Amino acid sequence: MDDRLQVRSMVDARHGRVKPQIYADPEIYQLELERVFARSWLFLAHESMLPKAGDFFTTSMGEDPVVVVRQKDGSLQAYLNQCRHRGMRLCHADGGNTKAFTCPYHGWAYGLDGGLTSVPLEEQAYRNQLDKSRWGLTRVPRLATYKGLVFGNWDESAPSLEAYMGDMAWYLDGFLDRRAGGTEVLGGIHKWVIDCNWKFAAEQFCSDQYHAPYTHASAVQVLQASPANKSDGKPLGEGQTARPVWADALGGVQFGGQGHGSAFFFTEKPDANVWVDGAVSAYFRDTYPEAEARLGKVRALRLAGHNTLFPTLSWLNGTQTLRVWHPRGPNKIEVWAFCLCDREAPAEVKDALIKSHARAFGPAGFLEQDDSENWVEVQKVLQGHKARQTEFCMEMGLGHEARRADGIPGVTNYTFAETAARGFYQHWANMMSAENWDEIQALNASYEKELVHE
Ligand code: FES
Ligand SMILES: [Fe+2]
Known part of the structure; x- marks a missing residue:
């Protein structure tokens, strides 16, 4: 069956x-x-925990680790907390404030917007041929806030948070x-x-x-x-x-x-x-x-x-x-x-x-x-x-x-x-x-x- x-x-x-x-x-x-977990709206954080640009909080959606980040324009984004090079947990802190996230394994660094900004030995090892624009963090596609509670959903076709x-x-x-x-x-x-x-x-x-x-x-x-x-x-x-x-x-x-x-x-x-x-x-x-x-x-x-x-x-x-x-x-x-x-x-x-x-x-x-x-x-x-x-x-x-x-x-x-x-x-x-x-x-x-x- x-x-x-x-x-x-x-x-x-x-x-x-x-x-x-x-x-x-x-x-x-x-x-x-x-x-269930990759299609439901899941609670990530409370807005009061992330008041300033660069504030971040690490949590998980099901077993997927994610990091929620306050952007420079005041909006929120959330990313899979997984380096795109070999999948290392990118951010190990429970929360804090940062300008960038640097992977502890080989040192790839990502901006608050999830983009890959720097790679060690980029010239010598990668011959300047790595297209960094395609190796940004995996973004949680749906984010919504309800009266201070921030939720994320992996499923782009899910109903709105209110309808849910x-x-x-x-x-x-x-x-x-x-x-x-x-x-x-x-x-x-x-x-x-x-x-x-x-x-x-x-x-x-x-x-x-x-x-x-x-x-x-x-x-x-x-x-x-x-x-x-x-x-x-x-x-x-x-x-x-x-x-x-x-x-x-x-x-x-x-x-x-x-x-x-x-x-x-x-x-x-x-x-x-x-x-x-x-x-x-x-x-x-x-x-x-x-x-x-x-x-x-x-x-x-x-x-x-x-x-x-x-x-x-x-x-x-x-x-x-x-x-x-x-x-x-x-x-x-x-x-x-x-x-x-x-x-x-x-x-x-x-x-x-x-x-x-x-x-x-x-x-x-x-x-x-x-x-x-x-x-x-x-x-x-x-x-x-x-x-x-x-x-x-x-x-x-x-x-x-x-x-x-x-x-x-x-x-x-x-x-x-x-x-x-x-x-x-x-x-x-x-x-x-x-x-x-x-x-x-x-x-x-x-x-x-x-x-x-x-
Ligand atoms: S696994 Fe992150 S830089 Fe290699
Ligand atoms: Fe009880």
């Missing part, structure tokens, strides 16, 4: 079934690099657009490795509200009991039990569409987030009127929950973690965690936020470790032959999808559901099997049409 059709048969989103081979098979992984995001932009705005001035990245980036497939992390952030009460139960008990994390600033009274955010939640929503997903609780409290320091929750309270004026009540109040922009960009409102799950083989990811803050926030709030962020979602964060422990163990189980053949159940909320009349866009469900997870895998299977973007979009549209009977 054609390998693409075979992959397609491993996902049955209409009945909520997935074959776990998709998380462990090296051939499927190679096909993902080509069909679709309804997910509405949910993303709740993270990026709370205040005038937008957002910035605070401090450096936490980077670490987890031995699991990238889809476990991306899918959990897309859809899985269900794990939080159980996986994070002990962390929530401890946090909720701390006066610093209670909006009234008072310790728990004797005999009082901490109530997690979901106990007081007034229901919630899960959205899934085009592979993206978002899930959260409704609340009436502008600081209903137990994961951040008191100074940060006070900031959310103080700035609530501005956020409500810009975003409306639902998104301004929404400070907890999960989000993934397919395939590998995830974020959590409130703790302000923005992360990329860089794939590193079928059984490994490199997590890059950025702390995103409103640019207009006072310095002491930024300081408190970056500490809260590290405490909850840094590599040793108490919530982070709960999550990664699960993914690593599932991946270990999948070393077994039988385990890789045994279907997973993804049926939660199946058949209860609906469109809402209150302005919350897209196909939605109750917050505890697997609508976004099913949509994530359906889109993944469509990308893995379709020849081009027209076909991917047609397959997505017919799937979504079946979900909601209008």
